[in-house]
Amino acid sequence: MVQNENATSEEPPNAYDIVNYPLLSISQTHIGRLSALGWLFGMDPVHPSRARVLELGCSSGTNLLAMAQLFPEGKFLGVDYSKSQIEVALEATEAIGIRNVQFLHADICELGRDFGEFDYIISHGVYSWIPDSAKAALLRISKENLSSRGIAYVSYNCLPGWKMRGALRDMMLLHTGNLKDPMEKVGQSKALLQFLASACNQDSAYGKFLAGELELLLNTDDSYIAHEFLENENDAFYFADFHRQALGAGLNYLGDAEPASMMMADISEEAQKTFAQLKGNQVAIEQYLDFLRNRTFRCSLLCHAGVEFNRNIQPSRVRSLTAVSMIDLRQALEGSQPAVFAMQGGAEISVTDPATAMVLEALALNGSIPVDVLTESLLEPLKATCPEKEDEAICELIYTILLRAYFTKTADFYLSELSLTEPTPGNPYSLPLARWQAANNQKVSNFYLGMTATDAIMATLIQLCDGTRSPEEICIQILEAVRKKQLNFNEGEEVISDPERQKKLVERFYFTSMEKLKKSRLLAP
């Protein structure tokens, strides 16, 4: 492990060493997703299972560790100039026993072409928060160190959405300017926003805006607020300006890591007609969509200028991907009843078209499934509903339905299998990083790099699922912890102390919790 030899004790303290950033994995950066988008757009991205991945500004390494454990043949390298965060990353790597990831304490400005070549270069939450010289270095590395088939991911605060949020930042900075302690600044910033949201005219547009921002702020980690709102640097860009900067660095815009945001499914047909005046200019379309949606944050995917791609997707490309459902089935299609699905966030959608309902139902019931396997299983049932269609046309119909789902946030695609082999078949096995996170009172990262909060008993269960214990042994250990009062088991308000009832409750807890863990993709299937 190379350490930054130039760091001296005279250097001003690093803001991220004073307040560490929260330990996050970021689902948008999953290389299985990035490669799927490149593949759909006709590129030939390197398969995630053998990719070389660099993360710039990796903080405590959670995101990279979450991916490294999924792709043991891949090579992962994280760079951050906060020494204490890199120490956490190294500690976690050691504890988890992952061998294919390295972390380097260094300033990205010091990295050159000789640093190596990578198939994916990720920088999430970095570009807007660093000085211009470091921004230039970030784009330079994303170009010079990117392999010819590579994809770079750069996220940043964008305009016009951050203009309004930027006004809140200004007020917070004004209000806390005379304070030194960063956490006191956060406390005072929240108090200011709380006061403004309660004292203003709550029926006005401004009142509604403040209420929305307050809700977001109260549900986020204080260390996130410290860095998102109160850092010295915080630049937001119009997409068109970011695009110009990327072109200037020799990179081209491939697409957005949130693919639905590139499309117009959420706007009226009338408005879509107006967009037709932009004659398919994707950058202009997305810029105007940002105006329309008041977008605050972007995650742009870049490739080398000159790499050929085509955003008019050939449906057959879908066949090589793994599809993941982003919706839950509430009611299957039957007679005059539509199929009903719950989206993430709770909203429901009804589907009456039999083919669409059949594909989405099968996907929702499987959770995740390779598209060729899904197609195989649906060919005969779909043929029964449209006997006039040839097999090839039915396959194409399935791919088109899946693509529509992808661009409307009801399904996702990965250019990789999403599974791990259990060390001992039959013994439950949770992701190693999740076990370390659970032991350290952190939210846990799943297969998709999403984060799940856990309580004490769930955290214990995740840690016990390390592949060495059978389900019976896990239940016995939880029961012992309950009897020693290390874990509490209540039924409603009642604390359970009867040994027989405790045993039954633990068994019930085990089965329902394992279902939850499987559904959250925290266990090897």
Ligand SMILES: C[S@@+](CC[C@H](N)C(=O)[O-])C[C@H]1O[C@@H](n2cnc3c(N)ncnc32)[C@H](O)[C@@H]1O
């Ligand atoms: C807002 S945090 C984002 C962390 C992480 N990528 C995430 O999204 O959870 C920005 C990170 O960039 C790092 N950073 C800022 N400037 C840097 C530089 N010049 N060289 C290396 N790391 C830098 C900070 O230490 C910090 O960990």
